[in-house]
Amino acid sequence: MSFAELGLSEAIVRAVTENGYTQPTPIQAQAIPAVLKGGDLLAGAQTGTGKTAGFTLPMLERLLSGQRAAPRQVRALVLTPTRELAAQVEESVRTYGKYVKLSSAVIFGGVNINPQIQRLERGVDILVATPGRLLDLLQQGAVDLKKVEILVLDEADRMLDMGFIRDIKRILVLLPSQRQNLLFSATFSDEIKALADGLLNNPAMIEVARRNSTIEIVSQKIYGVDRDQKHKLLTHLISERNWFQVLVFTRTKHGANKLAEQLNKADISAMAIHGNKSQAARTRALAEFKSSKLQVLVATDIAARGIDIDQLPHVVNYDLPNVPEDYVHRIGRTGRAGATGEAVSLVCVDEHGLLRDIERFIKREITREVVAGFEPDPNAKAQPIQLRSQEHRQRSGPRTNNRSGAQPNGDKRGGGGGGSNGGAGGRQPAGKPTRSGSGQSTQATSPQRSQTPRTGLSSTTSGRPALGGQAAANANQQRRRSGQR
Numbered sequence: 001m002s003f004a005e006l007g008l009s010e011a012i013v014r015a016v017t018e019n020g021y022t023q024p025t026p027i028q029a030q031a032i033p034a035v036l037k038g039g040d041l042l043a044g045a046q047t048g049t050g051k052t053a054g055f056t057l058p059m060l061e062r063l064l065s066g067q068r069a070a071p072r073q074v075r076a077l078v079l080t081p082t083r084e085l086a087a088q089v090e091e092s093v094r095t096y097g098k099y100v101k102l103s104s105a106v107i108f109g110g111v112n113i114n115p116q117i118q119r120l121e122r123g124v125d126i127l128v129a130t131p132g133r134l135l136d137l138l139q140q141g142a143v144d145l146k147k148v149e150i151l152v153l154d155e156a157d158r159m160l161d162m163g164f165i166r167d168i169k170r171i172l173v174l175l176p177s178q179r180q181n182l183l184f185s186a187t188f189s190d191e192i193k194a195l196a197d198g199l200l201n202n203p204a205m206i207e208v209a210r211r212n213s214t215i216e217i218v219s220q221k222i223y224g225v226d227r228d229q230k231h232k233l234l235t236h237l238i239s240e241r242n243w244f245q246v247l248v249f250t251r252t253k254h255g256a257n258k259l260a261e262q263l264n265k266a267d268i269s270a271m272a273i274h275g276n277k278s279q280a281a282r283t284r285a286l287a288e289f290k291s292s293k294l295q296v297l298v299a300t301d302i303a304a305r306g307i308d309i310d311q312l313p314h315v316v317n318y319d320l321p322n323v324p325e326d327y328v329h330r331i332g333r334t335g336r337a338g339a340t341g342e343a344v345s346l347v348c349v350d351e352h353g354l355l356r357d358i359e360r361f362i363k364r365e366i367t368r369e370v371v372a373g374f375e376p377d378p379n380a381k382a383q384p385i386q387l388r389s390q391e392h393r394q395r396s397g398p399r400t401n402n403r404s405g406a407q408p409n410g411d412k413r414g415g416g417g418g419g420s421n422g423g424a425g426g427r428q429p430a431g432k433p434t435r436s437g438s439g440q441s442t443q444a445t446s447p448q449r450s451q452t453p454r455t456g457l458s459s460t461t462s463g464r465p466a467l468g469g470q471a472a473a474n475a476n477q478q479r480r481r482s483g484q485r
């Protein structure tokens with residue numbers, strides 16, 4: 001099956017081919033013809049499946065016919081949860097739309113609004129936006145959505161997780177009733193189903209395999225290590241094994257900054273990206289990392305969302321994520337589009353319970369190794385895990401109802417906090433109570449977990465990989481129960 005056979009114009013196929021794609025991915029093979037027919041679509045696909053081209057290509061094709069956008073008008077609107085994802089989707093629009101005369105723009109919070117107002121003044125065929133900033137611009141009369149022909153909700157589950165449902169609803173009422181709706185989501189919670197029910201009209205339904213494939217092609221390894229030896233072990237691994245383009249995940253923003261400093265001191269070029277960094281700093285760090293000028297990018301989960309770099313060779317979990325599903329998202333940053341990748345996790349005694357949860361979730365045991373000179377102390381006692389930076393906790397008080405305690409980035413509206421920082425501060429999902437009960441403690445410790453003996457990190461078996469709907473459902477359930485996100 002080729003892109004041309006899917007019904008795309010020569011100009012679009014040419015751009016796709018120039019980008020190095022020869023075969024449509026499964027989501028593309030199914031979504032492109034469905035979208036070209038003009039009906040609504042409900043697609044279950046995660047990042048890494050090629051979903052962006054899955055909606056971008058047919059959207060471009062459909063917009064080829066019809067009038068270009070008039071001043072302040074928009075013909076296709078793509079809503080995304082984060083500014084990084086918004087920027088990447090719009091970059092895809094420009095890449096695939098290279099040979100067609102359609103205009104595009106991206107808008108998100110945390111940057112000066114005036115250039116966005118000026119850009120919208122001319123009208124935009126395809127607008128990619130985060131919900132909060134779009135509402136700001138709508139309120140200012142800078143943009144008009146009455147002529148939207150196609151609406152895409154990308155990573156809808158994440159948008160809901162991040163508390164955007166009210167914003168989305170406020171945007172939906174401003175759209176014309178006659179339009180095509182495409183909803184992409186990695187998971188199908190009751191909330192997503194309710195959103196889809198209200199939004200979609202007799203949709204085509206597509207679901208591509210979840211990330212089992214990633215689980216299979218990414219080589220995963222656990223290095224047992226003492227808590228205070230992690231940065232030395234990481235330095236050792238990077239230097240000894242000559243790793244380049246290493247994406248490292250930390251639990252907190254403070255942890256990301258500290259690790260980047262430690263690596264730099266060891267002559268390993270590293271930068272941290274997280275919600276407290278300005279958009280300019282994040283963009284620069286990403287660009288340098290992409291071009292391999294920067295050896296290591298240290299990121300928190302929220303900041304890393306949407307990072308789209310082909311064939312990222314190394315992903316390191318410096319801290320294990322609190323939610324097993326995030327482990328799969330993290331390691332999905334490597335082994336993309338068929339490439340093999342390596343994901344290693346540095347695990348100390350505090351994290352044995354988290355590791356067990358992850359293994360239960362992915363239904364396999366991960367190979368354990370110990371690096372000579374970094375053997376963990378068999379008598380070490382587990383300590384509570386800090387879920388957030390000390391400094392952040394002091395500033396922001398109780399956690400919000402949000403994934404991993406971080407804030408929606410890219411969409412800070414109204415007063416407070418200013419423009420450089422969409423990640424910290426953020427919005428409180430209006431109308432939703434904060435989860436300040438048991439699951440909201442800023443420190444988490446699980447008695448059973450803490451007591452896990454160190455020998456839990458010694459087996460080397462590897463089971464059958466399977467990350468099906470049930471596993472995902474379990475993780476969601478667990479997430480809801482724990483209130484950690």
Ligand code: AMP
Pocket residue numbers: 020021022023024025028046047048049050051052053308309310336337
């Ligand atoms: P996405 O799921 O949209 O984030 O895309 C995941 C990755 O797959 C991106 O890095 C794309 O550049 C890449 N990709 C998308 N479509 C194809 C294709 N047909 N063939 C190879 N790689 C692709």
